Amino acid sequence: MKILIISLILLSFFSVISLASDIEMGGYYEPQITSAFLKGDSYILFSNKIRVDLSAERNDNLIFRANFDFITYHGKTSWNILDFIPGKIANSVNTVLQPAFIYEYRDTVFLDNAYAKLSFSAFDLTVGKQQVSFGTGYTWNPTDLFNFKNSFDPTYEQPGHNSLRLDITLSEKYNASAIYFPEDDWSVSGKLLRFEGNLSHFDYSLIYAEKQWTYVDFISLRDINEKRKLFGGDFVGELFGLGVWGECGYNDMELGNNFYEALIGLDYTLKSGFYWMAEYYYNGFAKKDYRQYDINDWSRYILMQSKSIGRDNLSIYSDYPLTDLIDLENSVIICLSDNSIVFVPSIRYNIDEDVDLTVILNKFFGKDGTSYFETQGSGATVRLRVYF
Amino acid sequence: MRVIYSGFVVLGLLLLFSPQKMFSQNTAEDIIKHSNDLINQPSAEAVVKMIITTTSGKKRELKYKSYSIEKGKSNLIKYLFPKRVEGQSILMLNNADDIWVYFPRTNRVRKLATHAKRRKMEGSNFSYEDMGSGDSWVTDFEAKMLGEEKLRGKECYKIELMKKPKIESGYSRLIMWIDKSSYVPLQIDYYDEHDPKTKLKRLILGNIKEIDGIPTPMKMTMIDVQGDSQTEMEFESISYNVKLDKDMFTERGMKK
Numbered sequence: 191m192k193i194l195i196i197s198l199i200l201l202s203f204f205s206v207i208s209l210a211s212d213i214e215m216g217g218y219y220e221p222q223i224t225s226a227f228l229k230g231d232s233y234i235l236f237s238n239k240i241r242v243d244l245s246a247e248r249n250d251n252l253i254f255r256a257n258f259d260f261i262t263y264h265g266k267t268s269w270n271i272l273d274f275i276p277g278k279i280a281n282s283v284n285t286v287l288q289p290a291f292i293y294e295y296r297d298t299v300f301l302d303n304a305y306a307k308l309s310f311s312a313f314d315l316t317v318g319k320q321q322v323s324f325g326t327g328y329t330w331n332p333t334d335l336f337n338f339k340n341s342f343d344p345t346y347e348q349p350g351h352n353s354l355r356l357d358i359t360l361s362e363k364y365n366a367s368a369i370y371f372p373e374d375d376w377s378v379s380g381k382l383l384r385f386e387g388n389l390s391h392f393d394y395s396l397i398y399a400e401k402q403w404t405y406v407d408f409i410s411l412r413d414i415n416e417k418r419k420l421f422g423g424d425f426v427g428e429l430f431g432l433g434v435w436g437e438c439g440y441n442d443m444e445l446g447n448n449f450y451e452a453l454i455g456l457d458y459t460l461k462s463g464f465y466w467m468a469e470y471y472y473n474g475f476a477k478k479d480y481r482q483y484d485i486n487d488w489s490r491y492i493l494m495q496s497k498s499i500g501r502d503n504l505s506i507y508s509d510y511p512l513t514d515l516i517d518l519e520n521s522v523i524i525c526l527s528d529n530s531i532v533f534v535p536s537i538r539y540n541i542d543e544d545v546d547l548t549v550i551l552n553k554f555f556g557k558d559g560t561s562y563f564e565t566q567g568s569g570a571t572v573r574l575r576v577y578f
Numbered sequence: 579m580r581v582i583y584s585g586f587v588v589l590g591l592l593l594l595f596s597p598q599k600m601f602s603q604n605t606a607e608d609i610i611k612h613s614n615d616l617i618n619q620p621s622a623e624a625v626v627k628m629i630i631t632t633t634s635g636k637k638r639e640l641k642y643k644s645y646s647i648e649k650g651k652s653n654l655i656k657y658l659f660p661k662r663v664e665g666q667s668i669l670m671l672n673n674a675d676d677i678w679v680y681f682p683r684t685n686r687v688r689k690l691a692t693h694a695k696r697r698k699m700e701g702s703n704f705s706y707e708d709m710g711s712g713d714s715w716v717t718d719f720e721a722k723m724l725g726e727e728k729l730r731g732k733e734c735y736k737i738e739l740m741k742k743p744k745i746e747s748g749y750s751r752l753i754m755w756i757d758k759s760s761y762v763p764l765q766i767d768y769y770d771e772h773d774p775k776t777k778l779k780r781l782i783l784g785n786i787k788e789i790d791g792i793p794t795p796m797k798m799t800m801i802d803v804q805g806d807s808q809t810e811m812e813f814e815s816i817s818y819n820v821k822l823d824k825d826m827f828t829e830r831g832m833k834k
Binding site: 216218227250253309311321323326345347348357359362365386391393426427428431432433434435457458459461463465506511513514515517540542543546577578 | 630632633634636638641660661662664675676681683684685686689690691692693694696697698701746770771772807821824825828829834
């Protein structure tokens with residue numbers, strides 16, 4: 191199957207590459223400073239990213255798109271994960287194992303997306319490395335098995351996944367999608383089926399997905415592989431003038447305990463343009479009592495292998511257009527299970543037609559050992575994006 | 579006696595159907611309907627240039643392609659320029675009661691609730707409602723004739739539109755100046771959702787050209803009367819009654 195998909199990708203690639211003269215190029219340059227100020231220590235990482243987008247369109251039926259990312263890192267490129275974990279847990283890690291918790295940022299060049307999309311009246315077939323993300327949630331997406339959002343910066347683009355995707359229009363109100371993520375063989379390959387419908391002002395979907403979930407056991411430092419099956423659904427619509435959405439997923443695990451995840455959100459825009467949104471997220475995979483969080487819970491959360499460390503979470507987000515070009519945003523993420531809070535205010539300034547400046551700050555408030563424990567300190571991300 | 583009685587009947591009928599009577603009973607609504615039909619053709623395709631002058635005096639230029647069917651009830655906007663928003667698309671169905679926005683950088687579609695209708699589109703002075711409200715002038719507002727006025731040398735009907743109860747709109751009333759000869763609106767004032775006395779914006783329509791036999795204002799300027807910003811919108815090209823596939827006005831269509 192994998193060979194068939196690679197052949198299809200190559201076939202599509204070469205059929206479109208023959209149109210080289212019609213290829214459009216764009217992208218952006220993105221210098222960024224990421225900093226974290228801990229108690230007694232600080233991390234400042236500089237990065238330069240160039241993303242080059244290529245696009246060729248033979249006609250309405252055949253589109254090819256790709257992008258390459260070039261990223262260089264400078265400054266503090268070696269981050270010790272244990273510095274971001276409560277001292278009591280970090281100190282319990284065997285000194286022999288401690289070097290394994292060092293994360294190195296290395297310069298990288300990679301093909302993030304490369305796909306061909308064939309469109310017909312009743313369906314679209316997309317072959318290649320492409321972004322695949324579902325769910326109506328803003329900060330978290332319980333029905334998305336294939337991506338993990340950074341809850342401090344949830345709108346940042348997600349990486350591409352090598353896959354074969356079929357989107358079918360069943361009728362004016364109903365669509366279906368089937369996605370296959372090829373791996374070594376069929377049994378460990380990812381699969382996704384999604385049925386989407388519309389009822390009055392509500393959109394809803396039912397989803398089935400499965401994947402081989404690989405994560406690290408940070409106690410034995412071994413990779414754990416287990417099949418994860420998700421049965422879920424989502425909706426988005428309007429109730430009493432408020433925007434309302436939700437997601438729910440039941441995860442059937444091959445080795446570990448089965449668990450639920452659920453999310454419900456509300457939003458409203460005031461006359462002044464002030465927009466606010468609240469989301470509650472229940473993560474059945476996480477522990478309820480913060481005193482039971484262990485090195486695995488923390489490491490998986492920091493390395494974005496799990497969506498939250500605490501079980502009950504609330505995100506309150508607001509956006510106010512200070513001027514036509516400057517947006518003030520504020521996000522407050524509260525872990526209700528362990529009573530810790532992180533404030534994430536941000537400013538987005540459209541400096542010029544194709545230049546955006548984003549400043550994201552964060553400040554933690556919580557008891558030692560909780561999700562957002564205070565000694566994690568504070569941090570800032572300053573990002574300039576210049577489109578070309 | 580019978581002749582006199584018949585004469586009264588005829589006189590009564592004449593009075594009942596006199597132009598004056600027709601004018602006072604129906605004209606405002608008829609004019610609005612006529613104007614609405616003119617603005618919202620069964621289908622249209624256009625390339626639009628938008629220049630936003632911000633409160634700080636900076637200018638931002640956007641270009642998009644717009645498609646509409648069902649007399650403006652279904653609208654699709656696809657941004658062409660600048661690079662920052664290229665490929666982004668907005669689908670507005672049911673007179674902008676249902677809005678979806680597609681972000682190509684994340685390949686995600688987000689549905690916006692009705693309250694988002696009042697939000698500015700890409701920082702311009704046009705809200706989603708202004709762009710995709712279709713025939714809401716006729717369906718969501720009560721029309722009342724305020725009189726006749728000369729505007730920029732043209733004889734106009736001055737008509738007030740008051741929002742009907744239980745209708746979700748960013749405006750409580752509109753005042754429109756409609757050219758008597760062509761039925762093209764030449765100016766529209768928009769009033770606050772909760773305070774019908776507070777004027778928010780003024781739309782000036784000009785450079786009227788005949789396109790496919792339809793008088794079309796090629797340039798529109800929306801002025802924020804409470805601030806210093808304004809947005810000019812100019813059709814670079816427009817065609818009416820074009821054949822557009824209904825599949826375009828779906829999530830799949832947004833991504834193409």
